[in-house]
Amino acid sequence: MALLQVENLCMDFGGLRAVDQVSLSVEDGEIVALIGPNGAGKTTFFNCVTGHYAPTGGEIVISPPQGERARIDGLKPNRVTALGLARTFQNIRLFPAMTVLENVMIGRHCRTRTSLLGAILRGPGTRRQERETIDTSYRLLEKVGLLDVADEFARNLSYGGQRRLEIARALATDPFLLLLDEPAAGMNPQETRELDELIVRIRDEEGLAILLIEHDMPLVMNLSDRIYVMEYGCKIAEGTPQQIRSNPRVIKAYLGEQDDA
Amino acid sequence: MRLVGRSLLVGLWFMFLTLPLLAVRVNTITETVEWRWLNLVWVGLGTFILSLALALWRQRSESQPQRDDGEGDITPRWRERLFHDQTVYRPLLIMALLATLLLPWLVDIYQINILVLALIFVVLGLGLNIIVGLAGLLDLGYIAFFAVGAYTYALLNINLDLGFWAALPLGGLAGAFFGLLIGFPVLRLRGDYLAIVTLGFGSIVKIVIENEDELFYGAMGIADIPRPGLLGLDLSLDQSTLYTYYLVVALALLAIFVTNRLKDSRLGRAWIALREDEIAAVAMGIDMAKCKLSAYAFGAFWAGLVGVLFAARNTFIHPNSFTFAESALVLSMVVLGGMGSIVGVTLAALILVLLPEYLQGLAEYRMLVFGGVMVAMMVFRPHGLISPSRRRYTRPQAQGEEG
Amino acid sequence: MDYFLELCLGGLTRGSIYALIALGYTMVYGIIQLINFAHGEIYMIAAFIALIVSAILTINGFTGVSILIIAAVIAILYAAAYGYTLERVAYRPLRNAPRLSPLISAIGMSLFLQNYVLLAQTPDFLPFPELLPEFEFMDPVAHLIGSAELVILVVTTVTMLGLTFLIRSTRLGKAMRATQQDMTMARLVGINVDRVISLTFVLGSVLAAIGGVLVGSYMGQINFFIGFMAGVKAFTAAVLGGIGSIPGAVLGGVVLGLTEALAAGYISSAYEDVFAFGVLILILVLRPNGLLGRTVRTKV
Ligand SMILES: Nc1ncnc2c1ncn2[C@@H]1O[C@H](COP(=O)(O)OP(=O)(O)OP(=O)(O)O)[C@@H](O)[C@H]1O
Numbered sequence A: 001m002a003l004l005q006v007e008n009l010c011m012d013f014g015g016l017r018a019v020d021q022v023s024l025s026v027e028d029g030e031i032v033a034l035i036g037p038n039g040a041g042k043t044t045f046f047n048c049v050t051g052h053y054a055p056t057g058g059e060i061v062i063s064p065p066q067g068e069r070a071r072i073d074g075l076k077p078n079r080v081t082a083l084g085l086a087r088t089f090q091n092i093r094l095f096p097a098m099t100v101l102e103n104v105m106i107g108r109h110c111r112t113r114t115s116l117l118g119a120i121l122r123g124p125g126t127r128r129q130e131r132e133t134i135d136t137s138y139r140l141l142e143k144v145g146l147l148d149v150a151d152e153f154a155r156n157l158s159y160g161g162q163r164r165l166e167i168a169r170a171l172a173t174d175p176f177l178l179l180l181d182e183p184a185a186g187m188n189p190q191e192t193r194e195l196d197e198l199i200v201r202i203r204d205e206e207g208l209a210i211l212l213i214e215h216d217m218p219l220v221m222n223l224s225d226r227i228y229v230m231e232y233g234c235k236i237a238e239g240t241p242q243q244i245r246s247n248p249r250v251i252k253a254y255l256g257e258q259d260d261a
Numbered sequence B: 001m002r003l004v005g006r007s008l009l010v011g012l013w014f015m016f017l018t019l020p021l022l023a024v025r026v027n028t029i030t031e032t033v034e035w036r037w038l039n040l041v042w043v044g045l046g047t048f049i050l051s052l053a054l055a056l057w058r059q060r061s062e063s064q065p066q067r068d069d070g071e072g073d074i075t076p077r078w079r080e081r082l083f084h085d086q087t088v089y090r091p092l093l094i095m096a097l098l099a100t101l102l103l104p105w106l107v108d109i110y111q112i113n114i115l116v117l118a119l120i121f122v123v124l125g126l127g128l129n130i131i132v133g134l135a136g137l138l139d140l141g142y143i144a145f146f147a148v149g150a151y152t153y154a155l156l157n158i159n160l161d162l163g164f165w166a167a168l169p170l171g172g173l174a175g176a177f178f179g180l181l182i183g184f185p186v187l188r189l190r191g192d193y194l195a196i197v198t199l200g201f202g203s204i205v206k207i208v209i210e211n212e213d214e215l216f217y218g219a220m221g222i223a224d225i226p227r228p229g230l231l232g233l234d235l236s237l238d239q240s241t242l243y244t245y246y247l248v249v250a251l252a253l254l255a256i257f258v259t260n261r262l263k264d265s266r267l268g269r270a271w272i273a274l275r276e277d278e279i280a281a282v283a284m285g286i287d288m289a290k291c292k293l294s295a296y297a298f299g300a301f302w303a304g305l306v307g308v309l310f311a312a313r314n315t316f317i318h319p320n321s322f323t324f325a326e327s328a329l330v331l332s333m334v335v336l337g338g339m340g341s342i343v344g345v346t347l348a349a350l351i352l353v354l355l356p357e358y359l360q361g362l363a364e365y366r367m368l369v370f371g372g373v374m375v376a377m378m379v380f381r382p383h384g385l386i387s388p389s390r391r392r393y394t395r396p397q398a399q400g401e402e403g
Numbered sequence C: 001m002d003y004f005l006e007l008c009l010g011g012l013t014r015g016s017i018y019a020l021i022a023l024g025y026t027m028v029y030g031i032i033q034l035i036n037f038a039h040g041e042i043y044m045i046a047a048f049i050a051l052i053v054s055a056i057l058t059i060n061g062f063t064g065v066s067i068l069i070i071a072a073v074i075a076i077l078y079a080a081a082y083g084y085t086l087e088r089v090a091y092r093p094l095r096n097a098p099r100l101s102p103l104i105s106a107i108g109m110s111l112f113l114q115n116y117v118l119l120a121q122t123p124d125f126l127p128f129p130e131l132l133p134e135f136e137f138m139d140p141v142a143h144l145i146g147s148a149e150l151v152i153l154v155v156t157t158v159t160m161l162g163l164t165f166l167i168r169s170t171r172l173g174k175a176m177r178a179t180q181q182d183m184t185m186a187r188l189v190g191i192n193v194d195r196v197i198s199l200t201f202v203l204g205s206v207l208a209a210i211g212g213v214l215v216g217s218y219m220g221q222i223n224f225f226i227g228f229m230a231g232v233k234a235f236t237a238a239v240l241g242g243i244g245s246i247p248g249a250v251l252g253g254v255v256l257g258l259t260e261a262l263a264a265g266y267i268s269s270a271y272e273d274v275f276a277f278g279v280l281i282l283i284l285v286l287r288p289n290g291l292l293g294r295t296v297r298t299k300v
């Protein structure tokens, strides 16, 4: 059973069909890429999967490694996250007035529990939980290489740093599937190379699957096990990097885009 | 020189703007016009100097290398020590506490009464700080919850003969209940709509109290509300005032303690995350409705609680104590103190209540100043006088409980 | 039946003024997504300036319509200047600030302007001179509608038609609509966005000033606080019609004016304001996009 199984997903905005009958699946341990020209509907697809939009058609089913199959389309984003899907945003969305560490600690929110009273009295249970939250968050910051800026405000990080912080924050929610929306956007080649390593490392060490949107073709080709291609809301191709590279429709979509530019 | 010219223009422009309202006063009954040209001179001079100072300040900060603008703070080192070095802030806190406890023995009863009022507003400020400062929900009718608390006590006392101590928790709960009641339908609204709805709610509460004579004694208000009781003892007026003072000190300390704990708890972080970015917060698994409601109800709880105390201190309550002006006053405390900053809000509340009391000439200009302060703070120091500091946490290796 | 008609006409008059002020809210909101809390104060300031100018003119021996025209023109000019300054001082520096900041700044400005007039002039109500011309007209309607009401209806209608023309067909109107749809894009195609925003404030203030002069002479008295309530009601009207929509603001104003007049006439006038707020809260909760507004989804 695939971890994530999307069937014929549709999303309409008024008259505009931003996602049209797209099916996609992600298996355990895979890195899958979703590519396509600007405005193809990739981010909208993510938003439907993570609950930010309620799709107008199709169904989304997850089968977590531990846990039962569940339909998640139409659920609220916080429910989806609690079920084990975590994401980053194309236009970085951190909590600027919180420290880097606290940003990651927010990710632990849905895996912890404290009542109002517990928070005020700060009993041993609450303290243990806080300690666990702090330790996990430090571990994740170390993984993405942000340990030495843990006490900085998030808004003071470099662009690449902010993107990595978003990944750490998403990891803190203990996902089984991580959705990355253009993680390399705005990074320099050096940072992109490090990101490449980081993504592989996350997959191996945390044992999760990754679905990513990316425009950086070398990165995508190098990283992905399988690739899906979208154009004007429709899926136009899927396959291994080799298959995609030689797919005439994909080449046309991309060259066509360059013609316009 | 160019700056001077520009500032001159600014001065002239404001003189032009204020010409009809500040320089002229007509009396339509005696049909006379009073000209007050001097006012104009002051306005022109004031805006000229202000504009020049601003321009110079801008020029200077531009010529200096851009500092880490994060906190926009001039003395990070000093701040650092004040808030994170125990050996510095512990003694300061203890001194402040001692001063608070000893103060009533140094001043007369009239001053204590004012201090009680100031501390009531400290608690209000801290309560609103949870809603606006931490959770980022702009509430323009906060004083309504204060009214709910005050009227809860007054009415319970009249109708059921309940005493202060029984009414205190009930007032808080009534505030929280109203918070939930109004919060439930409106908290999913956009921030600015929420502001308007709470403004409406605040006004409705006041108008209803004013017009319901049978239920709420209308515009007459309610008099002869008993002061806080102490084990059934018969207290003189002075003793009772002193007792009220210590009560409100205890309440303020409790509010400070609790909000401080909450600020750095799982729930408090969720509030701040929602304030910073709703969409990202929800994507991190935070239940928006639940978190916002809890912030709203909890903030309202403090207003209700301290409303009971207010009724007991004044022994007389009237709908006019609960107008938009009071809501605006509490809001400017939060804005001035720095959204989310406990120390800041506490100090701002003390300043904003005590200053007009002691500088009588200033009292008239109170609301004008509040308005101006809100604008100026937003434009120049959006993080408040004391920008909220965030807590540090120790790394796992350095095993220690707190940071 | 006559009572009902009378109430309706009264409501229509009142509603058309709400609509005038609501237009200012809606235009500003459409462009920078800000509730300009201080908009009602501009209206109040215009009314005060009209009062002061007309008093000076009366004392100096002017009579009749000339007073109305001079006072109105000066009030409108000043309102425009205040609107412009307001935006420059309190909102422009906050264009990229967190969303709560301009809102708080707006509330601060509203308080400031209210108390500025209170301190500079008087906390009491001032009698407003009767500026609107009195005339007789044919019998069947004469006992239903006064000449002041008729003047108000005509002036507001003409003003709104003018505004519609301005927005539909002039360069400024096009620039405004472009800025409203996408500020970054508008800037890229060479529209001076700052200027468009300034002009929007000026335009809104002019409309509010017309409202201020009309209301002043219709109600016969003003004080520093009239802007607050009028502002809240006009905002309600704007939301009722769907904020950002210009026909919506007009419709909302009229609907609110009518319901208010009927409620005051048949239920109780003490609860008039509660009623307006009640409508506002209901609309926001049940139909936050208003009667004419479209659903908007926040982009993620
Ligand atoms: N909330 C919305 N309301 C209306 N239209 C939307 C909304 N969100 C997206 N769209 C439209 O849907 C289409 C797909 O947008 P989407 O952001 O998904 O593209 P994308 O593939 O992520 O592009 P990019 O590579 O530029 O990020 C676009 O035409 C966009 O304008």
Ligand SMILES: [Mg+2]
Residues within 6 Å of the ligand: A042, A043, A044, A090
């Ligand atoms: Mg995208």
